[in-house]
Each structure stands twice: as structure tokens, then as C-alpha cells.
Amino acid sequence: xxxxxxxxxxxxxxxxxxxxxxxxxxxxxxxxxxxxxxxxxxxxxxxxxxxxxxxxxxxxxxxxxxxxxxxxxxxxxxxxxxxxxxxxxxxxxxxxxxxxxxxxxxxxxxxxxxxxxxxxxxxxxxxxxxxxxxxxxxxxxxxxxxxxxxxxxxxxxxxxxxxxxxxxxxxxxxxxxxxxxxxxxxxxxxxxxxxxxxxxxxxxxxxxxxxxxxxxxxxxxxxxxxxxxxxxxxxxxxxxxxxxxxxxxxxxxxxxxxxxxxxxxxxxxxxxxxxxxxxxxxxxxxxxxxxxxxxxxxxxxxxxxxxxxxxxxxxxxxxxxxxxxxxxxxxxxxxxxxxxxxxxxxxxxxxxxxxxxxxxxxxxxxxxxxxxxxxxxxxxxxxxxxxxxxxxxxxxxxxxxxxxxxxxxxxxxxxxxxxxxxxxxxxxxxxxxxxxxxxxxxxxxxxxxxxxxxxxxxx
Amino acid sequence: xxxxxxxxxxxxxxxxxxxxxxxxxxxxxxxxxxxxxxxxxxxxxxxxxxxxxxxxxxxxxxxxxxxxxxxxxxxxxxxxxxxxxxxxxxxxxxxxxxxxxxxxxxxxxxxxxxxxxxxxxxxxxxxxxxxxxxxxxxxxxxxxxxxxxxxxxxxxxxxxxxxxxxxxxxxxxxxxxxxxxxxxxxxxxxxxxxxxxxxxxxxxxxxxxxxxxxxxxxxxxxxxxxxxxxxxxxxxxxxxxxxxxxxxxxxxxxxxxxxxxxxxxxxxxxxxxxxxxxxxxxxxxxxxxxxxxxxxxxxxxxxxxxxxxxxxxxxxxxxxxxxxxxxxxxxxxxxxxxxxxxxxxxxxxxxxxxxxxxxxxxxxxxxxxxxxxxxxxxxxxxxxxxxxxxxxxxxxxxxxxxxxxxxxxxxxxxxxxxxxxxxxxxxxxxxxxxxxxxxxxxxxxxxxxxxxxxxxxxx
Numbered sequence: 001x002x003x004x005x006x007x008x009x010x011x012x013x014x015x016x017x018x019x020x021x022x023x024x025x026x027x028x029x030x031x032x033x034x035x036x037x038x039x040x041x042x043x044x045x046x047x048x049x050x051x052x053x054x055x056x057x058x059x060x061x062x063x064x065x066x067x068x069x070x071x072x073x074x075x076x077x078x079x080x081x082x083x084x085x086x087x088x089x090x091x092x093x094x095x096x097x098x099x100x101x102x103x104x105x106x107x108x109x110x111x112x113x114x115x116x117x118x119x120x121x122x123x124x125x126x127x128x129x130x131x132x133x134x135x136x137x138x139x140x141x142x143x144x145x146x147x148x149x150x151x152x153x154x155x156x157x158x159x160x161x162x163x164x165x166x167x168x169x170x171x172x173x174x175x176x177x178x179x180x181x182x183x184x185x186x187x188x189x190x191x192x193x194x195x196x197x198x199x200x201x202x203x204x205x206x207x208x209x210x211x212x213x214x215x216x217x218x219x220x221x222x223x224x225x226x227x228x229x230x231x232x233x234x235x236x237x238x239x240x241x242x243x244x245x246x247x248x249x250x251x252x253x254x255x256x257x258x259x260x261x262x263x264x265x266x267x268x269x270x271x272x273x274x275x276x277x278x279x280x281x282x283x284x285x286x287x288x289x290x291x292x293x294x295x296x297x298x299x300x301x302x303x304x305x306x307x308x309x310x311x312x313x314x315x316x317x318x319x320x321x322x323x324x325x326x327x328x329x330x331x332x333x334x335x336x337x338x339x340x341x342x343x344x345x346x347x348x349x350x351x352x353x354x355x356x357x358x359x360x361x362x363x364x365x366x367x368x369x370x371x372x373x374x375x376x377x378x379x380x381x382x383x384x385x386x387x388x389x390x391x392x393x394x395x396x397x398x399x400x401x402x403x404x405x406x407x408x409x410x411x412x413x414x415x416x417x418x419x420x421x422x423x424x425x426x427x428x429x430x431x432x433x434x435x436x437x438x439x440x441x442x443x444x445x446x447x448x449x450x451x452x453x454x455x456x457x458x459x
Numbered sequence: 460x461x462x463x464x465x466x467x468x469x470x471x472x473x474x475x476x477x478x479x480x481x482x483x484x485x486x487x488x489x490x491x492x493x494x495x496x497x498x499x500x501x502x503x504x505x506x507x508x509x510x511x512x513x514x515x516x517x518x519x520x521x522x523x524x525x526x527x528x529x530x531x532x533x534x535x536x537x538x539x540x541x542x543x544x545x546x547x548x549x550x551x552x553x554x555x556x557x558x559x560x561x562x563x564x565x566x567x568x569x570x571x572x573x574x575x576x577x578x579x580x581x582x583x584x585x586x587x588x589x590x591x592x593x594x595x596x597x598x599x600x601x602x603x604x605x606x607x608x609x610x611x612x613x614x615x616x617x618x619x620x621x622x623x624x625x626x627x628x629x630x631x632x633x634x635x636x637x638x639x640x641x642x643x644x645x646x647x648x649x650x651x652x653x654x655x656x657x658x659x660x661x662x663x664x665x666x667x668x669x670x671x672x673x674x675x676x677x678x679x680x681x682x683x684x685x686x687x688x689x690x691x692x693x694x695x696x697x698x699x700x701x702x703x704x705x706x707x708x709x710x711x712x713x714x715x716x717x718x719x720x721x722x723x724x725x726x727x728x729x730x731x732x733x734x735x736x737x738x739x740x741x742x743x744x745x746x747x748x749x750x751x752x753x754x755x756x757x758x759x760x761x762x763x764x765x766x767x768x769x770x771x772x773x774x775x776x777x778x779x780x781x782x783x784x785x786x787x788x789x790x791x792x793x794x795x796x797x798x799x800x801x802x803x804x805x806x807x808x809x810x811x812x813x814x815x816x817x818x819x820x821x822x823x824x825x826x827x828x829x830x831x832x833x834x835x836x837x838x839x840x841x842x843x844x845x846x847x848x849x850x851x852x853x854x855x856x857x858x859x860x861x862x863x864x865x866x867x868x869x870x871x872x873x874x875x876x877x878x879x880x881x882x883x884x885x886x887x888x889x890x891x892x893x894x895x896x897x898x899x900x901x902x903x904x905x906x907x908x909x910x911x912x913x914x915x916x917x918x
Contacts, residue, residue, distance in 0.1 A: 026849055148847040148848075149849060151879060152846055152847050152849070152879045153876075154877045154878070165773075167771070167772065167776075168773075169770075169771035169772070169774065169817060169847070170771055170772075170773030170774045171773075172847050173771070173774065173847065173874070173875065173876055173880075176847070176877050177876045177877060179877045180876070180877035180881075218773065220773070220776065244777070246773055246780065247776050247779075247780065248780045248783075248784075249779070249780055249783040251779065251783060251789055283784075284781065284897065284899035285875075285899065311628075312626070312632070313628070314624075314626025314627075314629030314630075314679070315628065315629045315632065317679065317705040318629065318703070320706075320708070321705065321706065321708055324707075324708040324710060358628060386628050386631070386632050387611055387632075388607040388608075388611050388628070388631050390485055390608060390611070415632070416632065416636045417612075417632055417636045417639070418613045418635050418636060418638045418639035419613070419639070420610060420635075421611075421632075421636075422639075439744075440742070440744065441745075
């Protein structure tokens with residue numbers, strides 16, 4: 001297995017060439033060049049024999065014409081021309097090639113697929129991502145090889161989560177969605193048919209990437225199951241890997257085969273592989289990112305004992321049900337903590353859920369969070385707030401920030417509503433807390449946090 | 460059991476009195492009067508011996524002073540004064556009384572609770588909602604007895620779904636949240652301690668209410684289990700009842716007792732009661748409204764065979780997994796349908812999921828939906844769209860509306876993303892389709908639709 005360092009040119013290239021860069025608005029080669037021109041990389045070369053200039057930049061007819069050494073080349077031309085262009089790149093010692101073009105194994109095209117496979121074998125120093133992929137995004141330098149228009153696919157914010165996806169279209173959709181969320185992405189790779197760089201290579205790369213804290217993966221089928229298992233087992237000890245497996249069922253597995261041409265494998269085999277290699281498996285897209293976001297922001301809990309704090313009995317009850325049905329436990333506050341809390345808030349109910357009652361204040365919440373954080377009987381704090389009561393003032397976000405700095409245990413704040421609640425929750429998130437809308441989603445993600453923590457203790 | 464018609468004065472009163480109406484900004488009695496003044500009911504009387512006028516309206520010192528017959532009175536005064544005020548109402552033959560005040564059985568107050576119980580027995584012609592509740596909202600005439608400020612709790616849009624909630628605070632949160640959703644509410648009742656009007660009475664009322672199509676319930680514990688079962692079994696044959704049960708687990712049941720003072724009953728007993736009485740049980744808040752919304756908008760499916768239509772393979776795969784794991788089946792298109800579709804779209808893949816491919820158009824979607832709708836092998840249509848491809852034009856919402864009118868089977872459109880997608884999806888919803896963000900949520904709600912449909916066939 002080549003060093004993960006060989007993938008560096010895809011993420012931090014100093015020079016980029018685009019084979020198939022175009023002047024025709026709306027074409028894939030047009031959009032790729034627009035997106036890459038907006039990156040921090042200064043030396044970008046369009047390769048297209050049809051043009052003298054592409055989008056105002058001097059064009060070249062082939063990669064061999066360039067005198068500059070190229071770190072990354074993006075290929076976006078019809079499939080039959082790809083092997084030739086790829087060989088040009090390899091002969092010119094390009095370090096990384098992203099083949100965006102489709103029309104290979106995923107449509108049963110064998111001849112062209114074999115030509116590419118042979119080239120990859122012959123020139124192992126050039127790493128290849130694709131074909132049939134959307135490529136790479138790095139939010140640190142805005143390198144972006146995707147071909148979707150920015151009006152329809154917004155760029156994600158910068159975060160500490162890196163996202164690997166076998167499917168390009170689904171990933172593009174997810175990334176656009178992430179751009180409207182309160183968390184960000186560090187790097188993204190869609191690797192398509194995985195003829196050279198596969199999911200295991202990318203796991204290895206992100207495992208040693210200092211900017212990546214959590215690795216989030218959409219996987220349909222691993223190209224090399226054993227390699228995937230080996231790498232995942234190693235990497236998951238350093239940082240969490242969260243995977244959504246597409247094509248889990250017998251019926252859907254047949255659909256996978258026709259989609260990316262990879263072997264989906266039985267759901268049970270994958271579940272076992274995930275479990276034994278320390279991979280956190282998500283049930284669905286929403287969970288995939290809820291779990292990842294939680295792992296990115298919070299420390300791992302020491303156990304599964306959750307203390308709920310609320311200002312509404314019904315809401316606390318619903319959350320308690322979710323805690324229990326997700327294999328978490330309701331913690332039992334120590335007598336010392338209850339005594340201190342009762343002194344501060346004589347009327348409130350200090351059980352689990354703690355009910356601070358409808359006339360409680362933000363200060364009451366902060367005092368409670370701080371004391372619960374110090375209680376050795378509590379591993380996780382789940383804060384629920386109804387924002388309807390006027391005693392919940394809006395002018396005190398500073399004390400949220402202060403409290404967050406004092407609190408060491410995983411702490412989640414949940415609420416949902418319209419404008420007032422949405423705005424307030426955004427401020428709480430900005431103050432450093434992890435927020436979720438519904439307690440059900442928080443509990444589901446917390447369960448995985450606890451399981452991963454247990455895995456690390458045993459392995 | 461009194462006729463459900465006796466509850467009519469709570470929803471369509473012609474005259475309203477507010478005992479405890481206040482001029483002090485921020486007080487419960489202030490907010491209630493503000494909200495009721497904004498209703499379409501013209502005759503609203505503040506009752507407060509402290510004031511000559513409340514918010515510019517002539518005040519009275521007691522209900523007996525009024526010459527007008529009062530349909531509904533809202534009581535918001537300290538608990539010790541409630542029995543006296545209630546008796547005044549009853550003697551004056553007020554038809555319905557909402558007791559917003561708290562401080563009764565829910566805090567273990569026995570004497571005042573008994574006084575109220577005795578009055579309810581003595582004057583059965585006056586119906587009582589509460590105490591310890593937020594009361595009633597009717598979006599048809601804007602009658603609204605809740606006491607939350609409108610800046611923090613927006614009014615819901617008008618819809619065909621009526622919502623019953625034991626918990627007032629949780630309901631207020633949910634209603635505020637609903638105001639920002641694309642569906643609406645017809646009527647809402649928070650009934651608190653249920654000393655007279657209980658969940659069964661309200662089920663019966665909404666069962667015969669022509670404006671209510673779906674009954675959505677948050678329940679902690681039924682006051683009279685047998686009555687609840689009997690009424691639910693009858694009503695569920697006429698219209699769907701969707702229930703979220705708070706306090707499902709042994710541990711949380713103890714918390715219920717301290718919250719509304721009602722007996723929560725074992726989760727298994729409730730599950731059995733729900734199943735046998737045709738009630739649809741939701742796992743969590745989000746499901747409660749997803750299922751309700753789906754039932755409000757779509758017809759019941761004849762079976763559980765779902766046809767997925769997508770323009771992205773990965774997305775289709777993830778949705779197919781969700782369909783299968785929610786006990787639904789992937790349908791098999793008939794040969795005739797495939798032949799017709801292939802003629803229109805020779806390159807697309809007509810399996811399940813149908814993959815219209817990344818360069819498909821809205822017209823391709825409409826043609827496919829129409830033909831799939833006619834296929835007798837399909838019961839439900841699940842449409843997934845990636846909005847990234849520029850071939851998906853935005854200027855053709857009219858054909859969505861036209862298609863919706865032609866399609867008879869339950870049809871859901873799923874997509875998620877940022878601005879572009881959100882705006883487009885809103886238009887699709889306005890065109891008449893039911894939309895969900897994630898296929899997982901759609902599949903979960905569809906499962907309940909199928910189960911309810913099966914229940915009706917057998918009962």
C-alpha cells in the first residue's frame with residue numbers, strides 16, 4: 001500500500017491542470033474550471049486543443065506542452081479519450097489525476113476500463129481518483145474539482161470533519177445541505193469506481209491528516225474488504241470513523257452492482273466488519289451527520305448515564321423515553337449535588353429529568369449544568385429548553401459561552417420551534433454547545449458516542 | 460358520556476369571559492386577553508374586580524354581573540380562588556370553562572382538587588377543560604386561550620389536523636414549531652389534569668368534527684383506559700388517530716406521576732391498547748407530525764409496494780434500504796409500463812429504484828410518475844430528486860401541479876439541501892405534493908400509513 005502522503009497533491013496542489021476545460025457555459029469542463037479558479041491555488045492550466053484561452057486563461061493543447069510540473073490534473077472529456085489523456089499525465093509525472101468522466105465499469109464498458117487499469121499498474125507513481133466521480137473539495141484552500149453550479153450546490157463551511165463518498169451525486173446533495181447546517185467540512189472526496197485510490201486509502205490518509213477530527217463515510221461496497229478492515233481497525237483507534245452503508249438489503253444489493261459496479265456484500269458481513277474494526281455505523285443520512293457532528297464537538301463520555309435538565313415536564317418525559325430506548329441510562333444525582341441545587345432553586349424538582357419549572361431563568365440553567373457537570377454519577381448532560389417562558393432572556397449569551405468553557409462532559413442542548421427558538425439556538429451553538437432539534441436525534445447519536453467510547457476502552 | 464356537542468362552545472364561542480384578565484404586561488391574564496382580543500369573536504369580557512377597564516375594554520368584577528350569556532370562560536387566577544370563580548361560572552350557566560391556573564393534583568393539592576371535582580359533579584352542564592392547561596386554539600376563528608407571547612409562540616397555519624395534548628408546555632413548543640412547517644392545524648386542545656374533559660371526550664369531539672381530518676395526540680396517561688379504548692376504536696374507523704405516548708418506560712413512568720398526576724400504565728399495555736383500537740403509535744415528536752401530515756394529505760395505499768424514482772443512484776439506494784427496513788416492499792413494474800417508459804427515456808434504468816439519470820428533466824419525472832401511477836403493481840410512489848443538475852429547470856411548477864391532480868396513489872417527494880433545494884421543494888409542496896427531507900422519514904411514516912390501511916381492511 002503506497003504511503004498516504006502520495007494523496008497529498010489532491011488536497012494541497014500548488015499547480016492544477018484541467019483536461020477538458022471549456023468556454024461553453026453549463027458544460028462540466030466549464031464549471032470545474034470556474035470552481036478551481038476560485039481556489040487559492042494560483043497556477044491553474046486549462047488543457048483543450050480547441051481553445052487559445054479558456055475563461056481568460058491561456059490554454060494548452062496537451063499536458064506535455066506544459067513546462068510547469070503539475071501536482072493535480074482533473075480529466076473531464078468523453079470516456080474514449082480518457083486513457084490517452086491519462087497516459088499523457090503519467091508520462092509527464094503528474095502526481096494525482098482525478099478522472100471525472102463516466103462511461104467505464106459502471107456501464108459495463110470493459111475495454112476502456114482495462115486500459116486504465118493497465119496504466120495504473122504501469123505508472124504507480126501517479127495516483128488516480130475515479131473515474132465516474134466528482135473529485136475533491138478542500139475548504140482550507142478552496143480546491144474544488146466538483147462540476148455543479150454554485151447556485152445549486154453551495155460550498156460547505158470549514159470544519160474538522162472529512163467526508164468520503166463513493167457516490168458523487170448523493171455527496172453533492174449532502175454537501176449542499178451541509179452548507180446550510182451549523183457544522184462544517186474539512187475535506188471531501190468522491191472516489192467513484194475506485195480503480196486506484198479506494199476507501200481504505202482515503203481512511204488511511206484522513207487518519208494521519210491533522211486537520212481531520214472525524215471521518216464520515218458513505219460506502220456502497222469496499223473494493224478490497226480485507227484492506228478496508230485492516231486500515232479501519234488501525235485508524236478508528238486514532239479518530240472516529242462513521243459509516244453509512246448504501247445497499248444493505250439483499251434486494252438493494254443487486255441495485256448496487258449496477259450503480260458503481262462494486263460488490264456490496266451481505267449486510268451482516270458488513271455489520272460484523274464495522275463492529276470489529278471500531279467503525280460507527282449510521283442508520284441513515286441524518287444520523288451519519290448527527291453522530292459525526294457530535295464526535296467533532298464533544299469529548300467521549302466515560303459511561304452512559306445521562307442527566308436530563310428541562311423547564312417543561314412533558315418535554316423531559318419524551319426525552320427520557322428516548323434516552324432509555326437508545327440503551328442509555330438515566331443518571332441518579334448524588335445527594336450532595338441535589339442539596340446544592342435545592343439551595344439555589346428551592347421549588348425545582350431534582351430528579352431525572354431535573355424540572356427547573358416554567359418560570360426558571362437562563363442563570364438557573366447555567367447553575368444546574370455546572371453542578372451536574374461536577375457530579376460523578378453523571379456522564380452526559382442533555383439540556384432541553386422551552387423558549388416560550390418570558391423568564392428565558394435573550395440578552396445573556398455570554399453566560400452560555402462562559403458555562404461551555406467550564407463544562408467538560410458531553411453536553412447537548414435540544415429545542416425546536418419557529419424564528420425565536422431557531423435564532424436563540426443558533427446563538428447557543430455559536431457559544432460552543434452542540435445543539436440538536438429533537439431529543440430523539442440527540443439520544444440516537446449519543447448511543448453511538450457511548451459505544452465508540454466502550455470500543456476504545458476494550459481495544 | 461355527554462354528547463361531543465357540549466364541547467362546541469370551547470371552539471366556536473360567540474361570547475367569551477376572561478377571569479383574571481390583566482393590564483400588567485407579561486402576566487398570564489394579560490397575554491390570554493391579548494390573544495383572545497385578536498380572535499374573530501367580538502364579545503369578550505374581562506373579569507377583574509381590580510380594574511374598570513382591561514386593555515381598553517370595560518371590566519366586570521364577577522361573571523354574575525354580566526347580562527350576556529357566556530359560551531366560554533377562561534380562568535387564570537391563583538388556585539385558591541379557582542373553585543369560587545368556577546362556581547360563579549356554573550351558576551351563571553357558562554357552557555365551557557377553561558381553567559388555566561395550576562396548583563392542583565399535579566402538585567399534590569387535594570382540598571382544592573376535591574372542591575373542583577364536587578362542582579363538576581354538581582353542575583354537569585358546564586364542561587371544564589383543565590386545570591393546569593393552556594387551553595384551546597381554533598385556527599378558523601382565531602380563538603386562542605394560550606398565554607404565551609406571540610413573539611415566542613407563533614400561531615399555526617390553518618390545516619386539517621387537530622392536535623390534543625396532555626402537556627401544555629410541550630404542546631406550545633410544538634405549535635410554535637408547526638407554525639414554521641408547511642402543514643397546518645385546525646384545532647388544538649391542551650387539557651392538563653383532565654378533571655372533566657379528557658382525551659376520550661376530545662377524540663369523540665374531533666371524530667365528529669367535519670373540519671378535522673387527522674387527530675394527533677400527545678398522551679401521558681389516559682384518565683379512563685376503558686373509555687379511551689372504546690372511543691378510540693370507534694373514531695379510528697372514521698379518521699386516523701396518531702398518538703405519541705410520553706412516559707413509555709418503567710423509569711419514566713415514575714416521572715409521569717409527578718408531572719400530571721395521571722397513571723402512565725405499562726408501555727406494553729398501551730401498545731396493545733393502541734394496536735387493538737386502530738391507533739397509530741409514533742415513536743417520537745418528529746414521527747408524530749410526519750405521520751399526521753402524510754395522512755392529512757394522501758389517500759391510503761392499497762398495499763405496501765413502493766416504487767422509487769430518482770435521478771441519483773446512491774440516493775435511490777439509501778431510500779431502498781429505508782423502504783425495506785420499514786417493512787415495505789420494492790414494487791416490480793409491469794412489462795407494459797417499462798415498455799412505455801423505455802420508449803420515452805431510452806437511456807434510463809427502469810428497475811426499482813428507477814434511475815432517470817443525472818441529465819433527466821422535470822418532464823421526465825412527470826411522465827414517469829404518471830405511468831407508474833397507472834401500474835397495478837405499485838401502491839406508493841417515492842420520488843427523490845437531486846436538484847444539482849441544471850437540466851432540472853425551475854420555471855415549470857405548473858406541470859408539478861398538473862401531475863399532482865392526475866396522480867391518485869400516495870406520492871412523496873424527498874430532497875434536502877440548501878437555499879435552491881429548499882425553495883424548489885416549497886413550490887412542489889405548494890403544488891400539492893407531500894414533501895419530506897429525508898427518505899428515512901418518509902419510509903417510517905409510510906409504514907404507519909400501510910399499517911393503518913391494513914387495520915381498516917380487517918376491522
